Amino acid sequence: MDPKNIRNFSIVAHIDHGKSTLADRLLEITETISKRDMKEQVLDDMELERQRGITIKARAVTMRAKVDGKEYELNLIDTPGHVDFQYEVSRSLACCEGAVLLVDAFQGVEAQTVANAYAAMEQDLAIVPVMNKVDLNHARPDEVKQEMEQTLAIDPDEVLGCSAKTGVGCDEVIRAVVERVPAPTGDPKDTLQAMVFDSVYDEFRGAVTYVRVMNGTVKKGQKIKFLQAGTVHDVVELGQFSPKRVARPQLSAGQVGYLICNIKSLGQVHIGDTVSVATGEPAAKLAGYQEPKRMVFCGLYPSDGQDFEQLREALGKLQVNDPSFEFSPETSDALGFGFRCGFLGLLHMEIVQQRLEGEADIDLVQTAPNVTYQVTSKDGEEIEVHTPQEVPDHGEVEEIRQPIVRVNFVLPTEYIGGIMKLCADRRGEYVRTEYLSATRAMLVYDLALADVVYDMHDRLKSITRGYGTMDYEVLGYRAGDLVRLDILVKGERVDALSIVCDRRDADTRGRAVIKKLKQEIPRHMFEVALQAAIGTRVIARETISAMRKNVTAKCYGGDISRKRKLWEKQKEGKKRMKSIGQVDIPQKAFLAVLETGEEEGKGGVKSR
Template identity: 55%
Template sequence: MRSLNGTCVPATPTNVPEPSRTEPALLRNFCIIAHIDHGKSTLADRMLQLTGVVDQRQMRAQYLDRMDIERERGITIKSQAVRLPWSPSEGEEGSGTTHILNMIDTPGHVDFTYEVSRSLAACEGCILLVDAAQGIEAQTLANLYLAMEHDLAIIPVLNKIDLPAAQPEKFAAELANLVGCDPEDVLRVSAKTGIGVPELLNKVVREVPPPVGVKDSPARAMIFDSVYDAYRGVVTYVKVVDGTLNKRERIRMMSTGAAHELLEIGTNSPEMKAADGLSVGEVGYLITGVKDVRQSKVGDTITQLTKGAEEPLGGYKDPKPMVFSGLYPLDGSDYPELREALDKLQLNDAALVYEPETSAALGFGFRVGFLGLLHLEVIRERLEREFGLELIATAPNVVYQVDMEDGTEYTVTNPSEFPVGKIDTVHEPVVRATILAPSEFIGAIMELCQNRRGTLLGMDYLSEDRVEIRYTLPLAEVVFDFFDQLKSKTRGYASLDYEPTGEQTSDLVKVDILLHGDKVDAFSAITHKDKAYAYGVRLVAKLRELIPRQNFEVPIQAAIGSRVIARETVRAIRKDVLAKCYGGDISRKRKLLEKQKEGKKRMKMVGSVEVPQEAFIAVLSSDSSGDGKPKK
């Protein structure tokens, strides 16, 4: 194209919004929430294919699950944001115009609810997905309540309608009753085959409101996630609420005041795609070249360095760790590597907290706080895989408040911190547990909850054959193996969700394990007085099998204070000193045996007990039959 003076100017396309400057009216930010295994990631796959952002050659199942551990376990651990272009079908609202959908795939497990709550804060709407063969489950309810708290537009959807066991009419009525709509308004889709997915995207454009913000005001962007990249440093994911952020602009983190230059800014579709900037309502990423993981805090507000915003956005409530466990390197020289690895993981996982601690048995390590036992497993596996560390994890425990008779108060995150002396009261955290299951298992569930010191709060029938049972339970009873026991007693049909509700006073004691008279703090545990004996018996029996025989006899004792409540003995290895004595006087044999006995006594005074790694790991596993006796 030539101008009037004859010089060439590039032609500019008309009516095509720039990828980084989309009008807020054409944006839709939404996420997919559901119970575990109800098909969130598979639905995200179909959306990626349908909108053409991933071609058939690159496509693979669970495309947005990037970590090996996610793909192996078949679960989503990290939320993933992706930008999708979509033109509604002919006759639909907005047809003929390309809308930009920012979709976030979220985890379903109760341990990763914090990931879900952060994703919801970056959206205006959500798809509530329910399996048409299994119906509403505990995390369905929990995630729905989270979405309601954020005042999101909720689109109810039934998935897996192609399954032979699917009951779409029955569960559509349940879901409609829960959300407050007509059963006809519940969409039926099959994420596996793609049936109903175009209609779902049309409904997202129609029902999810566009983001609201002031375009001409100073920029305010909320950090909702961040990851550490070994080559590019910290990659920060943001949603722009007001104003515009541009490449090469100087920005300021409002909570820390740290200033950085925007080296790169762009969107995920689903791979990183650089742009000139991000405007109101857009979701994208920023790279500032920062290598320090603490400088990109989730929930912080980003603005311009000069003439920036004065008032930050409301951040996220910091997650409180529910379970604590000690992580120690098998080789003590790996301690600095473990610290660095935890630093990097903490950026990828805002719910992870840790502090250094030492153990007489295990050396230097860290006391790490987790949201639950699956969270603990995942973090430990990531440390071992991604950073090549060999670790020992101590038995998980919760946080206790101990009040002494003299008025002193202690916060106990580790059994070794449990105070000695006259204790007045011990407070332990309690949770409100919601269990959904077929009504035939009510008796088994109530028996399990009563054995775990639970208090029944109420029970409601969702339908003729499905019931919701609510209990108050001590957190310590829930985090260890409660879910496994619940699944086994209900043949896998029950689902569980829980949330913290405060504290209660309980009769708790600390059980110590002594090896050869020495306390091993890694085996210590805080348990209810009524269960202390059973715990002691079970643990000493387990350790007797795991600790190899030494050259001297090793007593294994469980004790509360100075009172021993259980004991097992690892017999000494005995060399046959009488092998060469054929007949002869018995006094000769006695003399040799006495000599051997004296030697063993001397060994005993200087000998230290060898404890294999399996013994520490075995404390984590719960293989008791529930009566305090180990299974044969």
């Protein structure tokens, strides 16, 4: 195929604005899929994607379309819409020359619309603005065009209207992609240079590498070299997706497809690597991608300790298909052996947990999520900590820095006050307010990531009655008045319950945790002290009183000195038991604190 007749594009939009449905219609109109094989969200083939109705993994598909008598090859890369999968979007955009920016004709410009549009503009892609769901009775096309002009500087005359559900206007979208998106610039006769933008594992064929050929041609049976990994392989099979794998004899400049090279482990395939020739002078390395930064960490433990090896195997398999999360073994006094896992965000964490439970059939216990902190100790050493337990003792810490994010809230104007109060309670810094239209605004705040990942999305939805959306980008680390809050049971620190929090929230949060523990830990034969402390300073305390046996029950009358002797004996026994007795903290006490240590604190801050 002549590169002049190839168009590579992706569809970017906010969640639920109809990306996957538009992809379905384009596949149907170009007859890539027969009507008999057609189903809703055909590219979302992961079971969890179909259950939740969201796109999690980017997909590539090749279509053929005739416009003005000429045949064109259209390579569509379908992308997720959620903020946690932004890295999937950035990888897809690097392989395209254009992007269809899809906006719902009723909901209008949302937080992720803005983020994805800016990401596409930063890559210098040709933008094809499309308004979806124009057939709805409550669609407001004129206002939405005004919002697109106001926020994204898009000419309202260039905006196309379509209904991805019924197919109305989808032919015009294909024509606009052909006319407005530039053809790829590569030369099929040059040295092979291809970008690896994804890979999946097939249990029968090994690693399947998704590539976009920038220059040159790759043929079946050819020897190729992965420049970053430095490995050489034979191309056993290559082809394109339509949407299932279809073998082809070769892929040339501008085309998107897959390579199968009998690679047994996905660890040998690096996303962002460059594929070139194995003999002679290889092509220059491509820029590749920025490594996704894990921002949220939590512990995953099998509820039955026997499943540890099974969990390790399941995590290894999952990491093969999703290299953006990481895991390392850890142990906890409370929960036994498990893994500390790093994720891109809260939804990403939830998705990984559900995939583990669904695909590997393991019952999991998950600890409370926390973010990464940077700590400077008194002797000047810089350390990065992923768990509160790793934070040095209070006297050794010079400074703790936490990740700060810029959050964009898009919401109806009547809820601005409620969100401003929520952000003020979280000690957020106001940046600006932009009015998208007379009824909708975008509010921008700088907040600590720890406050965003726990419950900000839930609070936003409840305050705005479901109409608010948010998107965030990490700005960097900033010093805060942070402390490690320890929970002591009978004078001993319980690692699994330590948390890092703002000094001003420490009293409220410590009190909430020990109150919860008091309800869950059974009474012992001796008194048990529960304390919340910062360093050596105790800030909250509860006491579980001892069980008391009536040792004088058998004494009928008689001399009081006999009763006193029995009471003294009991007192001595309790004293001895208190010094040598162990407090048994049941697992459900840990889980109750980890899951719900969340009574509302003062000023609307959750006590987690």
